[in-house]
Structure formats: structure tokens, C-alpha cells
Amino acid sequence: MYAVITEIVMDPERQDDVRQFLRESREPMVSVQEGFIRGVWLHSLGEPTGCGVMLFDSEADAMASAERARAQEHPADAPLRLARVEVFEVIAEA
Numbered sequence: 001m002y003a004v005i006t007e008i009v010m011d012p013e014r015q016d017d018v019r020q021f022l023r024e025s026r027e028p029m030v031s032v033q034e035g036f037i038r039g040v041w042l043h044s045l046g047e048p049t050g051c052g053v054m055l056f057d058s059e060a061d062a063m064a065s066a067e068r069a070r071a072q073e074h075p076a077d078a079p080l081r082l083a084r085v086e087v088f089e090v091i092a093e094a
Contacts, residue, residue, distance in 0.1 A: 001037065001093075002062035004054045006069055007084040012048040017079035022052075030054055033068075035061025050080075055090065062087045 010018045022041045030039055030052075039054035056062040069085045 001090040002056050002059050003088045003090055004052075004056065004062050004066045004069065005084075005086050005088060006052040006054075006082060008050045008052070008080045009083050010043070010048045010050060010080045014079035015043075018043075018050070021079055026052070030065065033061065033065050036065075049083075059087070059089070 008018075026041070027039070030036060033056075035057035037055040037057060039052060041050065041052045043050040054062075054065065056065060066085045066087050069082065072082075074081060
């Protein structure tokens, strides 16, 4: 299993817009990708940052998802911006 970890920086004045954007745009888009298992999107308490952790069946599916995330353009007025995308191999889970 492989994980795609995305880090985002949010507009601190638009927290509700960020939540809506993730629920209505990102989650539905990612959940239909090939090999998708599950995902969680997180907001750092007290900071205008967050991350997404999405699990995929294969390295190829995770890499394809990461490339889609990197290539996606956000409008200048978007409530967040993508700071980083990485792919990890899952070596243990509880």
C-alpha cells in the first residue's frame, strides 16, 4: 500500500471555504481514482496549514494521483494553495 501526502497552506480568514472546497471538490475527485482505498484531510490546530493522507493499492496509482495533484491549477482567489506532494510506501499500520 502507498500513501500520497499533500500539504496545504490555507487562508486563515476562509476556513469554512477550505472545508467546503475539500469536501465538495477534492474528496469526490480523489475517491474515484484508480486504486484509491481511503483518505483523510487534516487541519493543524492553531495554524493555517493542513494535509491530506490518501491511501492507494499500488505505487503506480499513488504516483499517478500525486502527479494529478501537482498539475492541478488553483485560481488566485482559492482559499488554499498546495505546498507539497509526496508519495510514501506504507510499511506498518495499526
